[in-house]
Amino acid sequence: MFRRTFWFTAGAAAGVWATAKVNRKLKQLTPESLAAQAADKAIGTGHKLKDFALDVRESMARREAELGEALGLEAPVDPGLPVRRHFAVEAAEHVGPDRSLEATNYRKLPYNSYNRNEDH
Template structure:
């Protein structure tokens, strides 16, 4: 009698354990869960890339200082910023295309405009 009770309880426990494992795995494979996992991996990869870029930048600054010292150049500040990106003002303030000889002064020349 005790032997049957033991095996019945062991079988029930194994069934509950297996059902729990299967349900947990099924929840991990839902589209929402997969999307969340992918987003977390992307964020983690972004952090790793950022850390790598910062390490490369620090190495560049260190190497530049070493080269400047070896060549006897004036040492530049170690944490100087990169130059700002140029905008359209650097290209000139011409509102029209000056490369075409018949360009209208108030609008750009587009030969496909009327077609």
């Protein structure tokens, strides 16, 4: 009699445990839960990318200081000297008749007056 009671109780406990586990897994697979998990992972990835960018900036500034020190660029700047700004892209000379930007040594870019940010 004791054996039957033991196995009945063990089977009931296993059934309750399995049901609880299946219900927990089903709740994890609902659309709301999946969306929340994706959002959490996206936020975590964003934080990791931000930390990486900050590390890169810090290392870049440190290396620039090392190079400046090694090359003697840390000398005080004469205030009488003109400051020349370096631009990544030179300004366009003029807009041509075919409404494309004509810049020296650059390919022609189509002129587009539509601003994508106006709709937002």
